[in-house]
Every structure is written in C-alpha cells, then in structure tokens.
Amino acid sequence: MMTTSDLNSIYLDQAEGLTKSTSYLKPAKEEALSFFKKLGLPHKKLDSWKYSRIEKRIPSTLVLNKTAEVNKLAGDLIYPDADLIVLVNGNFSSELSKISSSLSYQYEKESNKAYDDLQIDPSDAFDNLSLLLTEGTHTITLKDNEVLTKPIQVIHLNEGNSESTITSRFHFEAGKFSKATMIEMHLGNGNNTDYGYSTFSLSDGANIEHIKIGMNNSDSTHVGKVSAKLKKDSTFHSFTLCLGGGLVRNHVKTNLVESGAHAEVNGLYALQGEHRSDNYTEIHHNASHTTSGQLFKGILADSSRGIFTGRVFIHRDAQKVDANQLNKNLLLSKEARIDTRPQLEVYADDVKCAHGATIGQLNEEELFYLQARGIPKQEAYEMLMAAFSEDALMKVTNPTTKKWLADFLDDHFEKTRKK
Known part of the structure; x- marks a missing residue:
C-alpha cells in the first residue's frame, strides 16, 4: 500500500500539469496548486481527518474517468416534475437531463472567476485538488425575488470499475429574496473516487434548501463538500442523507456573515456492512444576531462505522447569537461503531449555545x-x-x-x- 508521502509526490507531479494544460480558471488553479503544495493530502495526525485513512481509498493516479454509457435512470430515483440535471462520471448528459427553459443553468468552461469567488478553502486539500481537476463549473442562478415552485434535482452517476477519479463542481447564486429547493444525489456503482463540491451564495433574504443524498457501494469513495455564504436575513437549510459507501466524507461549511442569517445543518446516516460515513461540519457565526441549528442522527448496523465532528464557531464581536447542536446515534450490533465530537468554540460574551451527543441501542x-x-x-x-x-x-x-x-x-x- 502506498503511503501518504508517496501519494503526495505523485499527486503534486500530476497537479503541476493540470495548471498548464488548460486556460480555464488558470489564475485560480495556480492559487489552488500553491495551497495544495503546502497542505499535501490529509493524514491521520490531522484532527479533521483523525478517524478516516483516506490514503487507503484514493487512487494512485489523477486519471479522470469519463467513459460510461447510461441510457436510462431508475424511476424511483427521479423526483416527479423536477428540473433534472444528470452527470455521468462528471459529464453532463443531455439525453438523461430534463431542464425547463425557465431555469437559469449553464456549464461554464470559460470563466475568469477568482479563487475567493469560488469559495475555495485554503486549508482544505481536497477543495483545492477538486478545483485543479475540474474542467468546468455548473452554475445555477436565481434572480432577485425569483421563487422556484418545483425542485432542482442533480443526479451524479458514477460508473466504471477502473481505479480513477471523478469530479464535479456546482455553484448556486441566489438573488435577493429568492427561494428554491435543490436535491443532489451521488450514486456510486464502481470503485471510483468521486469529488463532489457545491457552493451557495445567498443574497439578502434568500431562502435555499439543499438536500444531499449519497448511495454508494462498498468499493466506492466519495469526498464531498457543501459551502454556503449567507448575507443579511438569508436562510440556508442543509440536509445530508448518507446510505452507504466504502468511505463517504461529507463536509458542510456555512458562513453567516451578516445579521439575521440563519443556518440549519442537519443529516442522517444509515449504514450497514462495512460502510463508513465521516460527517464533518462547520458553522461560522461571523456576525451578531445570527442563529443556527443542527441535528445529525445515525443508524449503524453490522460492522459499519459512523463519524460525526460538528464544529460551531462564534467569532469575536458576534453577539446575540443562538446556536444549538445535537448528534444522536443508534447502534444495531456490537460490531457497529460511532465516534462523535460535538464542539463549540465561543469568542463572544452575549450568546446562547447548547450541544450534546447520545449513543444508544434499539x-x-x-x-x-x-x-x-x-x-x-x-x-x-x-x-x-x-x-x-x-x-x-x-x-x-x-x-x-x-x-x-x-x-x-x-x-x-x-x-x-x-x-
């Protein structure tokens, strides 16, 4: 088995070529490369990856898997009457997608967006690696006061049995007082590694609900992140449902940057066999008069393992903040395991906070x-x-x-x- 150091050397060599081979987002990619060089791949001594040995799961090369033929979707996967966007191994499928003319969706392969505009985290190795690998950004835009009456459904179909990498990036721009629901599904049927990143920018008064569903087999690996930036009086509801995978890493990060912003970061993981789900969440209260709530629940059977790390930060001068966090778990066998770490970091005085965790049996x-x-x-x-x-x-x-x-x-x- 390759060590993290071995993989770092291979990935860095190949990542250098990714910035030279395309003009798309070249400045942002060069910045991402500089951060990736400093960070390297996560290792077990890194607190945020303490319980997941990612080097055992990811491929030994950065070869993108683009080859797959899927002609039909199972009916029970499709949300009735939704705008449907389907990606097969990271590539848009016009045959399987069904998008109404009223939805502002585009795939940007030529863009000059800056590193900061893409909400890339300079401390997140896979966030930067995903940007290096991407060939384009899928963008959905809501105008001011636009209210979508039906959800947007995005289905990521990851197929194939070669040791390879799949990547996709979505960006959701919500105008003032707009409202929408987005359902994102990651379905892994091969032994690919899938990097799926979605970012949300919410203007004043916007209300966005994002539901992420992961159904992966025991050979697949998913590393995903949902990032949201919330302005004045906006609301972001995040719900993550994980129903299996060899290793599924779901990272949700919300930044409440102006007063009146509210974030709900909730989820459920139901695992069996030897599936593993690593849930890592961050809620940053950067402004006064902001609120957040969090409930994550886990059901673990057989020899499955769940990991929950929930971090709530109340930054300096963010007064009158109300934040609640709870993780509850149900173990269905003696071999099932959960590691839970609800955490509060408070740097302000006038706040109301609560957090906790429970582990029980049927x-x-x-x-x-x-x-x-x-x-x-x-x-x-x-x-x-x-x-x-x-x-x-x-x-x-x-x-x-x-x-x-x-x-x-x-x-x-x-x-x-x-x-």
Whole structure:
C-alpha cells in the first residue's frame, strides 16, 4: 500500500500539469496548486481527518474517468416534475437531463472567476485538488425575488470499475429574496473516487434548501463538500442523507456573515456492512444576531462505522447569537461503531449555545411489543428505525420534498431488509 508521502509526490507531479494544460480558471488553479503544495493530502495526525485513512481509498493516479454509457435512470430515483440535471462520471448528459427553459443553468468552461469567488478553502486539500481537476463549473442562478415552485434535482452517476477519479463542481447564486429547493444525489456503482463540491451564495433574504443524498457501494469513495455564504436575513437549510459507501466524507461549511442569517445543518446516516460515513461540519457565526441549528442522527448496523465532528464557531464581536447542536446515534450490533465530537468554540460574551451527543441501542421492549402483535422481527426493526429517523426528516422544510424523502428512505429500509 502506498503511503501518504508517496501519494503526495505523485499527486503534486500530476497537479503541476493540470495548471498548464488548460486556460480555464488558470489564475485560480495556480492559487489552488500553491495551497495544495503546502497542505499535501490529509493524514491521520490531522484532527479533521483523525478517524478516516483516506490514503487507503484514493487512487494512485489523477486519471479522470469519463467513459460510461447510461441510457436510462431508475424511476424511483427521479423526483416527479423536477428540473433534472444528470452527470455521468462528471459529464453532463443531455439525453438523461430534463431542464425547463425557465431555469437559469449553464456549464461554464470559460470563466475568469477568482479563487475567493469560488469559495475555495485554503486549508482544505481536497477543495483545492477538486478545483485543479475540474474542467468546468455548473452554475445555477436565481434572480432577485425569483421563487422556484418545483425542485432542482442533480443526479451524479458514477460508473466504471477502473481505479480513477471523478469530479464535479456546482455553484448556486441566489438573488435577493429568492427561494428554491435543490436535491443532489451521488450514486456510486464502481470503485471510483468521486469529488463532489457545491457552493451557495445567498443574497439578502434568500431562502435555499439543499438536500444531499449519497448511495454508494462498498468499493466506492466519495469526498464531498457543501459551502454556503449567507448575507443579511438569508436562510440556508442543509440536509445530508448518507446510505452507504466504502468511505463517504461529507463536509458542510456555512458562513453567516451578516445579521439575521440563519443556518440549519442537519443529516442522517444509515449504514450497514462495512460502510463508513465521516460527517464533518462547520458553522461560522461571523456576525451578531445570527442563529443556527443542527441535528445529525445515525443508524449503524453490522460492522459499519459512523463519524460525526460538528464544529460551531462564534467569532469575536458576534453577539446575540443562538446556536444549538445535537448528534444522536443508534447502534444495531456490537460490531457497529460511532465516534462523535460535538464542539463549540465561543469568542463572544452575549450568546446562547447548547450541544450534546447520545449513543444508544434499539429498545428491546418496543421490539417485543411489535413482535407480540405479529410483526416479523426484521420488519419491526425497520419500523423502529423509521421512527428514530423521523425528527431528522422533519427538519426538511418543503412538505412535498419531505414526503418524497420519507418514502425514499422507507423504500431503502425495505430493500435492505429483503437482501
């Protein structure tokens, strides 16, 4: 097995060529390369990657996987009547996509956006690596006061059995007092490594809900990040649903930069087999009179492992802040494991904060009660898991989307039970 040092050498050599081979975002890519050189790949001594050995999962080369033929999508994956954007191995599929003329969507392959405009984090190695690998940015723009009555659904289909890399970047620009729901799905069926990054810029009074769903097999690796910048009186609702993968790293970062901004950063991970989900969240209160809430719940069966690191920062001079954070976990076997670290860092005086974590098992009395009424054991398990998930799903604000997501999860639990 290659060491992190070996991979660093290979990646740096190949990354140098990525800045020379294209004029797209050349200045930003050069800046990303300089940061990647300083950072190198994450290692186990880095606190934010303490529990995940990424060097065991990523390929030994930066070869992009572009080859795949998909002619049809499973009907249960598609949200009814949504604007549908489909990427196959990171490439836009006009055959599978269905976009109304009213949606302002474009794929920018020629752009002069600066490094800062792309919300790249200079302390995040994979954020910079993803920018180096990308060949274009998918951009969705909402005008001031524009309200979308149907969701936008983005499906990332990652196929193929070669050891290779897939990358995509989405940017969502929300004008003043605009409103929309975006559902993003990452589906991994091969042994690829998928880097999926989405950024959101919310103007005054904007209200955006982003739902990210990950369904990956045990051979696939996903490293993804959702970043949002919130201006005055804007609201960002993030919900992350992870239903498996060899290693799935979901990083959600929100910056509340002006008063009245509110962020909800919620999620659910339901794992089985030897799947691993690493959830890392950051909520930065950079302005007074900002609020945030967070509820992440985990259901872990077999030998699966969940990781939750939730960091809430209340920066200096950010007074009158209200922030709440909770992580709750349900272990279904003795071999399942959870590492949970809810964290608050407070540098202001006049704030209201709470955080906590719980780890438990299924209530045997409830299980016995259901079985005594003729419900098979596995079906009873499924019912109790659905009940445990319910308050997390209730955080989704769009009623129609909430119902679709609950049905989607119930269907997943049923399919899992029948395997």
